[in-house]
Amino acid sequence: xxxxxxxxxxxxxxxxxxxxxxxxxxxxxxxxxxxxxxxxxxxxxxxxxxxxxxxxxxxxxxxxxxxxxxxxxxxxxxxxxxxxxxxxxxxxxxxxxxxxxxxxxxxxxxxxxxxxxxxxxxxxxxxxxxxxxxxxxxxxxxxxxxxxxxxxxxxxxxxxxxxxxxxxxxxxxxxxxxxxxxxxxxxxxxxxxxxxxxxxxxxxxxxxxxxxxxxxxxxxxxxxxxxxxxxxxxxxxxxxxxxxx
Numbered sequence: 001x002x003x004x005x006x007x008x009x010x011x012x013x014x015x016x017x018x019x020x021x022x023x024x025x026x027x028x029x030x031x032x033x034x035x036x037x038x039x040x041x042x043x044x045x046x047x048x049x050x051x052x053x054x055x056x057x058x059x060x061x062x063x064x065x066x067x068x069x070x071x072x073x074x075x076x077x078x079x080x081x082x083x084x085x086x087x088x089x090x091x092x093x094x095x096x097x098x099x100x101x102x103x104x105x106x107x108x109x110x111x112x113x114x115x116x117x118x119x120x121x122x123x124x125x126x127x128x129x130x131x132x133x134x135x136x137x138x139x140x141x142x143x144x145x146x147x148x149x150x151x152x153x154x155x156x157x158x159x160x161x162x163x164x165x166x167x168x169x170x171x172x173x174x175x176x177x178x179x180x181x182x183x184x185x186x187x188x189x190x191x192x193x194x195x196x197x198x199x200x201x202x203x204x205x206x207x208x209x210x211x212x213x214x215x216x217x218x219x220x221x222x223x224x225x226x227x228x229x230x231x232x233x234x235x236x237x238x239x240x241x242x243x244x245x
Contacts, residue, residue, distance in 0.1 A: 042081050044089025044098070054092075054099045058084055061103035063110050080106075087146065094146060101142045108135035 032047070033040045039051035059077055080102055087098035115128035 042085045042089075043092070043095035045092035045095055047092070050092055050095070054095050055081065055084075058099040058102045061106045063106065094149070097142055097146050097149075101139055101146075104135050104139040104142065108132045108139065111135065 033051065039048070039055055040046060043051040043054040045051060045054075058080055062076055062080055064073055064076065083102050083105070084095075084098045087094065087101065089095040089098050109132075111128045111132035115125045115132065117125075
């Protein structure tokens with residue numbers, strides 16, 4: 001038996017392992033695209049790697065019939081890139097949303113095209129139309145989400161009732177009269193838990209209520225002594241009969 005060469009084994013252990021693949025310097029100078037044109041205007045990010053990935057993902061969603069000429073393929077690819085550029089993405093998130101929108105549009109139109117193929121069962125065509133409708137709604141959701149991200153969503157103006165309570169104070173919203181609260185008012189709007197005490201007239205009380213005192217003048221009885229009212233001069237009197245003696 002031959003003794004193994006220790007120097008050769010040492011040189012083999014010191015050799016660095018071979019690279020498995022190319023490395024990407026994320027955010028480094030080699031990955032930055034400072035030109036505002038090209039794929040950056042299509043995908044919205046300065047990363048060359050991300051721009052290439054998003055562009056290839058959007059192009060992969062296009063359906064090309066077998067045997068399509070290269071000129072036709074190139075026109076479709078250019079149209080897809082122009083569709084992404086129409087979204088004017090400002091960052092990578094908007095670039096992803098633009099790529100999804102292009103893919104959803106392509107899939108929806110392909111479902112509609114296949115639904116119009118003649119001599120196919122009605123069930124298959126109906127299923128394709130429903131899938132196209134679902135894809136179209138998802139496409140609109142992506143567009144609406146992009147508008148919300150940019151601050152261009154639908155503005156909702158909320159108008160509440162303004163009630164002027166006694167004393168000149170304005171109350172916005174529902175007004176709860178009782179302390180229990182929680183029940184709906186006549187319009188079906190529930191009250192909150194807050195109770196507002198408003199000035200109000202004292203409750204009516206009986207005249208003989210000794211606890212609160214009389215609020216009405218007392219009524220005289222039949223035997224109470226009081227002065228007789230004088231007869232007015234213009235009061236009605238019985239006239240004498242002129243025919244009597």
